[in-house]
Amino acid sequence: MKKANYGIDAPGVIYTLLLISILCAGIVTYAWFYAPATVPVWLVSFALWGGGICFVEGVLMVLYSKIGKFRHRDRMLKLYKIRGNEQVLDVGTGRGLLMIGAAKLMITGRATGIDIWSGKDLSNNKKALAMFNAQVEGVTDKVNIETADITKNELPDNSFDLVFSNLCLHNIKGKDQRKVACKEIYRLLTTGGTAIISDFKNTKEYAATFDELRMDVSRKGPYFFDTFPPLSIVIARKIC
Numbered sequence: 001m002k003k004a005n006y007g008i009d010a011p012g013v014i015y016t017l018l019l020i021s022i023l024c025a026g027i028v029t030y031a032w033f034y035a036p037a038t039v040p041v042w043l044v045s046f047a048l049w050g051g052g053i054c055f056v057e058g059v060l061m062v063l064y065s066k067i068g069k070f071r072h073r074d075r076m077l078k079l080y081k082i083r084g085n086e087q088v089l090d091v092g093t094g095r096g097l098l099m100i101g102a103a104k105l106m107i108t109g110r111a112t113g114i115d116i117w118s119g120k121d122l123s124n125n126k127k128a129l130a131m132f133n134a135q136v137e138g139v140t141d142k143v144n145i146e147t148a149d150i151t152k153n154e155l156p157d158n159s160f161d162l163v164f165s166n167l168c169l170h171n172i173k174g175k176d177q178r179k180v181a182c183k184e185i186y187r188l189l190t191t192g193g194t195a196i197i198s199d200f201k202n203t204k205e206y207a208a209t210f211d212e213l214r215m216d217v218s219r220k221g222p223y224f225f226d227t228f229p230p231l232s233i234v235i236a237r238k239i240c
């Protein structure tokens with residue numbers, strides 16, 4: 001049976017962490033078993049702690065990608081009482097995590113996912129694989145998948161009741177460009193619409209931009225138990 005696969009987030013970071021931990025394990029093993037007198041104590045201690053921390057962080061990131069992100073997706077979806085007739089946008093959908101999650105709750109509504117398909121942000125990041133997941137999950141008729149950069153998209157004004165985004169906006173370089181992204185999310189929302197934006201950093205910055213736009217803003221998290229790095233959520237409602 002075909003199974004949806006939502007990929008591994010930030011694969012390069014995970015490989016680097018695990019590589020450092022292997023190198024550190026090599027230093028400790030060499031110092032311990034072969035030549036204790038030749039390796040300075042500070043280096044062994046540094047390798048032990050540094051390698052241990054990198055290993056734990058790498059494993060926690062894999063666990064987030066394999067288990068935590070589904071719990072976090074459900075948490076985000078529950079923050080809005082979805083009726084099923086909404087137009088939903090998932091910014092930086094990747095393999096379609098929130099787009100497909102929302103599409104499953106749609107009756108007459110539709111979920112759109114946009115992405116630039118950056119391979120460093122998500123493993124095997126391709127539009128075709130987001131489509132494949134939508135097909136496996138049985139929601140092909142309820143989704144649109146488009147290639148678009150949130151900072152310069154051509155989607156029409158006031159076209160979405162609900163905008164989700166998970167772990168996307170921090171990938172945009174520069175505070176000014178991230179501000180542009182938040183302003184675009186505001187532009188795309190209908191009056192009364194809600195943005196639910198999750199990230200591991202810059203969430204205060206997003207909240208401040210939404211606040212400047214006179215949105216009704218609240219924050220939740222960080223969630224230490226099932227996300228790594230711990231994710232926080234900004235909820236912003238467009239009231240005018």
Ligand SMILES: C[S@@+](CC[C@H](N)C(=O)[O-])C[C@H]1O[C@@H](n2cnc3c(N)ncnc32)[C@H](O)[C@@H]1O
Pocket residue numbers: 006009010069091092093094095096097098114115116117118119121122125148149150151165166167168169171172
């Ligand atoms: C870490 S992945 C998360 C994917 C998905 N939201 C999830 O939680 O599984 C971040 C995604 O944001 C996308 N992305 C980065 N910058 C973007 C931009 N300016 N506009 C649209 N998508 C972007 C990347 O291509 C990647 O698919």
